């Protein structure tokens with residue numbers, strides 16, 4: 001009997017555990033932005049861009065990451081960050097986890113790519129979310145092809161733009177990277193959404209289970225962080 005694959009889009013936080021299934025490399029929890037967070041983020045566009053990053057083991061670590069948001073925004077966001085840290089640690093076991101809080105106005109990683117990490121959780125709290133592509137929409141052999149023109153190489157990697165999925169503000173996206181055990185050659189393909197032209201601003205929270213870096217000496221991929 002043909003096995004029916006799991007949907008990468010889930011409606012319950014408990015279902016995020018599906019990412020541990022060997023055939024899954026993406027799991028996205030679709031949910032609305034919590035109202036208390038949405039209220040607290042009014043006026044975010046007046047804040048300077050910043051990025052904070054550290055290994056997170058406690059609520060104090062999360063508080064440090066969120067500090068540049070200001071006390072009111074940080075206190076509204078901290079229960080959320082703690083919730084997803086607990087969820088992510090349940091998936092990762094005892095391994096150290098790195099956290100990022102980022103406010104950005106740049107088009108960060110516009111080329112479709114995979115990350116050389118184990119697992120990565122991304123929540124976009126303001127602005128457009130990360131774009132990702134199901135495996136059947138990706139020509140993987142083009143991921144490492146040399147390139148000069150961004151639009152052209154992206155068309156080679158993802159010929160049908162109708163295959164592209166976009167996370168929304170509030171969604172919780174978990175991507176399985178190339179370094180996850182058993183996932184070599186199947187890293188989740190994704191890229192950042194464009195915001196620079198529209199002068200948009202994004203607020204992101206990321207958690208990363210690191211993995212071995214890319215070992216290919218001929219690799220031409222820009223291994224920037226996922227956004």
Ligand SMILES: [Fe+2]
Pocket residue numbers: 109113114115190224225226227
């Ligand atoms: Fe990435």
